[in-house]
């Protein structure tokens with residue numbers, strides 16, 4: 001069992017962490033930023049929009065890599081500057097991004113369909129961690145901080161800007177509750193929403 005890595009990474013059940021998926025197809029490395037989660041601390045779920053062009057390749061491949069990094073540069077490059085990424089090979093010869101903190105190698109187990117997404121549930125076949133203090137990005141802490149900053153600005157905003165700020169606050173709340181269900185961050189954004197109504 002390779003799932004002990006999830007505890008090492010301090011992954012919490014049901015929370016969504018940002019990562020970059022990579023795999024090779026016809027000898028070419030494909031990359032795609034993607035959130036991942038675990039519902040059972042064993043298997044990994046990734047939820048992909050059915051419109052994604054990479055989905056078919058991924059389903060035919062069945063083996064792929066989740067790159068572990070908190071460096072936003074790699075996320076940016078994965079979409080806009082793919083030629084700047086360098087790849088190394090996992091033990092079973094799949095590509096991972098040179099410079100990341102580690103990777104998980106996954107094998108697709110099953111696919112669950114929703115209206116607009118396919119949820120790929122995969123087993124962890126292997127992993128390597130190159131850094132002891134690998135921290136994954138979960139968006140909840142930064143978004144609740146952004147929400148806090150926004151709320152401190154509310155009293156000074158024009159009516160129109162305030163409307164925009166309250167919309168943003170709603171959106172932050174939605175994301176926080178999606179990526180970190182039942183968390184302290186959810187309680188913070190709840191309290192901030194209540195507070196925003198008093199201003």
Ligand SMILES: Cc1cc2nc3c(=O)[nH]c(=O)nc-3n(C[C@H](O)[C@H](O)[C@H](O)COP(=O)(O)O)c2cc1C
Pocket residue numbers: 018019031032033034035036046047048049051052053054055075079
């Ligand atoms: C940080 C980050 C996380 C993402 N997470 C997901 C995700 O969980 N599911 C998804 O379908 N797309 C996600 N995306 C969008 C895909 O990466 C994007 O649609 C993809 O790169 C485009 O691939 P395509 O050309 O195959 O459509 C995410 C993008 C970023 C930057």
